[in-house]
Amino acid sequence: AQSVTQLGSHVSVSEGALVLLRCNYSSSVPPYLFWYVQYPNQGLQLLLKYTTGATLVKGINGFEAEFKKSETSFHLTKPSAHMSDAAEYFCAVIRTGGGNKLTFGTGTQLKVEL
Amino acid sequence: EAGVAQSPRYKIIEKRQSVAFWCNPISGHATLYWYQQILGQGPKLLIQFQNNGVVDDSQLPKDRFSAERLKGVDSTLKIQPAKLEDSAVYLCASSAMGGGGELFFGEGSRLTVL
Numbered sequence: 016a017q018s019v020t021q022l023g024s025h026v027s028v029s030e031g032a033l034v035l036l037r038c039n040y041s042s043s044v045p046p047y048l049f050w051y052v053q054y055p056n057q058g059l060q061l062l063l064k065y066t067t068g069a070t071l072v073k074g075i076n077g078f079e080a081e082f083k084k085s086e087t088s089f090h091l092t093k094p095s096a097h098m099s100d101a102a103e104y105f106c107a108v109i110r111t112g113g114g115n116k117l118t119f120g121t122g123t124q125l126k127v128e129l
Numbered sequence: 130e131a132g133v134a135q136s137p138r139y140k141i142i143e144k145r146q147s148v149a150f151w152c153n154p155i156s157g158h159a160t161l162y163w164y165q166q167i168l169g170q171g172p173k174l175l176i177q178f179q180n181n182g183v184v185d186d187s188q189l190p191k192d193r194f195s196a197e198r199l200k201g202v203d204s205t206l207k208i209q210p211a212k213l214e215d216s217a218v219y220l221c222a223s224s225a226m227g228g229g230g231e232l233f234f235g236e237g238s239r240l241t242v243l
Contacts, residue, residue: 024169047230058133058220058234059172066230105171109230116185117162117232119171 017042019089019106021120029128034078034093036123038106041087047109048089049117050080054102062104065089076100101127131155133235135221141241147209150238154203154223160184161198162232163206164220172220178204208240216242 022037040046047066051059063074070082076099080091089106106120134153142148154161159180164172175194177184180201189196193212198204208215218239222232 049230051234056236058236059222059232060234061231064231107171116174116177117230118174121169121171 017044017046017108018118019048019108019120021104021106021123023123024121025124025126027126027128028096030098031095034091034096034100034125036091036104036106036125038080038089038091038120039087040089040106040108042108048080048082049107049109050074050078050089050091051105051107051119052102053105053122059105062091096125096127098127098129101125133221133223133233135219135235135238137238138236139239139241141243142211144213144242145210147207148211148240149208150206150219150221150240152204152206152221152235154221155225155233157225158223158233159201159226160224161204162222162224163196163204164222166218166220166237168217175206175219211240211242213242216240 018041020039049064050062052062053059062078063072065072065082073079078093103122103124105122107117136151161178163175166172175189176186176196178198181198196206218237220237222234224232
């Protein structure tokens, strides 16, 4: 069965610093990978997704992620953090041909400090 | 385009009482999902509908949870009787056929069981 592991339930960065949120996946077949963001008291919003093709994926709000098959990773990065990036971030996976069943990681709470 | 609508946003009940949550997906989206998000955890899929048929309900506690999607549009999730451990946010999401796995989420219904 496919799954994702997010390393670090809480990450704190200074405003303007690099954001790096880690995600490793486990899948027996090529996966589709996603990053969702959840602001307080709101639903989840898609940041970016990898399905096929280019392994570096750019998303909204300046975020990007790189699919690395050799490392089974899909880490999320942003060069310069902004206060508005403070939220919870979820990595998720769908097994190709798996009927759109999205499996989420446990989430990483990002805190941005002045 | 209207997003996924959910109600109520908040509900507080005593254990052993019943509760129902309603979801109206994005117009034209064939697939509808109910996720349970317990504090500090990632969302867990409870049930997935394709039109008005159930695709996956393997993680739905069927002794107390039920869901229906009559006419393949809006959906209701019911819990009866509620337990303390059912305290969570219940997220509804929808996706289009061939949508590449992108789910659109509502703001969620927060349930507190006392």
